Amino acid sequence: MVRWEPGARDRLRAAALQLFADRGFEQTTASDIAESVGLTERTFFRHFADKREVLFDGQDLFQELFVTGVASATGGASAVDLVADALQTASAFFPDDRRAYSRLRQTIIVENPGLQERELLKMARLSEGIAVALRERGIPEPQATLAAESGVTVFGVAFRQWIAADERRSLAEIERDILGELRTLTAPAR
Structure with a gap:
């Protein structure tokens, strides 16, 4: 061998x-x-x-990209703007040539409850890492946790769209669209 x-x-x-x-x-x-x-x-x-x-190799780098996105964002940004920068930075982890791999990986995870649990734990750890980075940037609680959890949700929704069979947009583009939907959803009624 x-x-x-x-x-x-x-x-x-x-x-x-x-x-x-x-x-x-x-x-x-x-x-x-x-x-x-x-x-x-x-x-x-x-x-x-x-x-x-x-299946979970690279998890630390993935989280590091999000935290770096928050840490390197322009000063004075709102919690949601910091999360938007984190999403943009972390989207580099998923170039378009990784879509087929990610699609197959997700199929395997969905078929196994133990792997689903591991994926949920990864997302919870990611959310906490983003929240810590937001607090370090001066975002108070509960805003830091709400923004971090929302960012992870935006990532999850965007990721599921990105791996769809007929999807051609980049993950970053989809994340911007989903974040825009969230901003619309939380905007005051007129």
Whole structure:
């Protein structure tokens, strides 16, 4: 078996995703994934703590992009404007060439309650990270938490639209549209 071939992590990720889709998450083992790309199970575990991590790898970078978006936003911005900047910055995590991968990943998560729970925990952690960044920018409570939770909701709605089979817009464009809908929804009645 090939041991130190370049790109092993990406090959393992691609193989895992396909095997999860074909066989099911529970029916696929780390050994199955490694063997499918000519690697050992030990090599798999050098790259991923367990098979769930194949799907959730990059979570820290994803959150860091949101927090960076809040931290680097222009001074004096409202909580919603800071969240808009965070959404814009974090959309770089999902370039259009990642859409097919994200679509397949989401299908696998939706089919497995344990993975759904993990995804919800990831979103809760993201919301708390954004809220902390907002508080550090001087946004008081409960505004910081409300804005952070709203930002995560906007991301979730936009992401589901972005992975739709017939969607062609960028995630950033969809997020701007969804955030506009939220602003309309919360605007005072005339």
